[in-house]
Amino acid sequence: MTVRLVKAFLKPLQKEDVLNISGGKRGRITIHEVASAAGVSISTASKALNDTGRMGAETRERVKRIAGEIGYRPNALARGLLSKRSFTIGLLTNDTYGRFTLPVMAGISDALVDHGVSVFLCAIEDDPALAQIHVDAMLDKQVDGIIATGKRLDRRLPVDLSNLHVPVVYAFTEGTQNSVTFRSDDEQGARLAVEWLVKAGRRRIAHITGPEEFFSVRERAGAYHVVAGHREPVLYGVWSESWGHEAVDQLWKRPGEKPDALFCGNDQIARGASDALRERGVKVPRDVSVIGFDNWEIVAAQTRPPLTTVDMELKELGRQAGLTVLALAEGRPVEPGVRKLPCRLIVRQSCGGKAPKD
Amino acid sequence: MTVRLVKAFLKPLQKEDVLNISGGKRGRITIHEVASAAGVSISTASKALNDTGRMGAETRERVKRIAGEIGYRPNALARGLLSKRSFTIGLLTNDTYGRFTLPVMAGISDALVDHGVSVFLCAIEDDPALAQIHVDAMLDKQVDGIIATGKRLDRRLPVDLSNLHVPVVYAFTEGTQNSVTFRSDDEQGARLAVEWLVKAGRRRIAHITGPEEFFSVRERAGAYHVVAGHREPVLYGVWSESWGHEAVDQLWKRPGEKPDALFCGNDQIARGASDALRERGVKVPRDVSVIGFDNWEIVAAQTRPPLTTVDMELKELGRQAGLTVLALAEGRPVEPGVRKLPCRLIVRQSCGGKAPKD
DNA sequence: GTCAAGTGAGAAAAGGTTTTCTCATGCAAT
């Protein structure tokens, strides 16, 4: 076999050599080291570093300076043991391939890193047993709170979080009675899209979307009906490009006037529809405007032409969820209920027109 | 405003009511509760639960039973403080939108959950300051190890992890001297792809790929040359569908015989190429075989026809990285070096042929 | 009846930090 083995970290000689504090204990640098280096007791050292207690300004400064010099960093485990705050939260998701979870996660992390909070990511794939294991592990590790997130607004995670003695916030997944839930305002998003088409002068707007049993499909379709009327049918199907393609075939095979705009339930459908239109020689956006939903960059930006679409602002959603769970963890009161966050229109080239005036 | 506020968790009346153990302390259930409920000392309780020490079998059983009944779970913070193992690792990534990180992460989590290890996810977006903040936070929280992962084999994360007193493993990103690094074997993957084309009887195999400065591009191109010879050119470009599209235009505009197969550097390029071929009336796979790289489901499966492609087995890569960092954390010696993990061919319909014989 | 060995269980220390309590000193006021 081989000669050199990676065991170096067992003996942190680096550290030992650079700073031989107080008899070379083999562990990390503790507040004891700081105290003895500064010639004070550990209680004084602690108070100096935390800006608490009474002491001479000179002492406080000296302790702080020395702590900085020897690279002291408090052990969060010990601190957490006493304060009952671990500065750690758990993020539970069943969206393994991350279309929705990733932006949410980025938002949470972004909001919490400033507060010194780290995030445990737990991917449970609709497996109740696995979910329970992860929840138990998080609880054992004394998380300050849990955020549950998923890939669908109208589905629960396969684990009951309602009676934990730790705050829980739901983001982009169905919550429980009296919980705090964040979700996108799909109705407003759909309105945004359809109004954009109307403003562009389109009148025969068709809606190609996903399965009717999805709550967000019904919400979007509802808003579509309100704004566009019932002049064109709603085509329910699945969330795939090929359905978008097929739906266009269906629409164009019908006798009579063709739609002059397609409001699609997601970007994949919109992409399939765009491809189908191009194959039929129908020009986008000259003859027909196409608008998507989700702003999934990889799909929307690569469609020909690039898709105008609705962004659900999932990162902002995550940010708010993070701030909320933090507030709860700190005991600040938070109103329960469902909070709908507005969507935003992303204007690319599939509808003509310019960016919205706002 | 509103009436009911979510503060219930502050007073876990649920728990309190269900189990009024030993004077109703307001915190969690500790080993003290177990001990007093079982009529033994805390040391005996601890030994009973951990199957250590000497005691009567009856006592041991009784303690365990009672612990289970009152729902005792040891506080990982306290345990970690003493054992110096937090059963926590940190995962550092700069791949925010997760094409590569997500599978790696899933593998890590999958491998470690069985060992009671939880994973801190830290998304640093090529921001050295942010990276340092996250690393410090992880270290404060006494992680047992760190896995660094990225979106490119030949790039470092913007933070130096080489002198931490905690083990570090690199996965799908460039490591440091004497570290353990896991990466996909792109050469073998490319060989797999080109050999598959050759076996299907293709002789004029072109290679459309990404920017030449990518290490993996050069490795794949190298393997391509070895297997396919130098009969067709390598077209370097960018990682986009439109480049795939354009490259096909370039190839088909040349005089002389056209390629009968395209080995593409990733699935997006392959998709663009497939679209271009279809638009030219060239049938895939009848006239030309197309093969991709990455097995990015959302692209590969939605291409027409669905793409045969090379999967880098990132989940397995993550699994091994997880197991390795765990081994290091437990002090088991591990050989340093770069470990290349084999890729696997995913056969769909863009090359004809059946699944490999293995 | 004494001693050795073995058995079951508790006391105490340790881990790193924060916080409360106590103490000593010095100074001003009586």
Added chain:
DNA sequence: ATTGCATGAGAAAACCTTTTCTCACTTGAC
């Protein structure tokens, strides 16, 4: 000169486990 008070700093307890050490008691052997 004694009291009262503010100030600076340390001792000790607490958080929850695990582990080592010690002790009391039983049993079997001489």
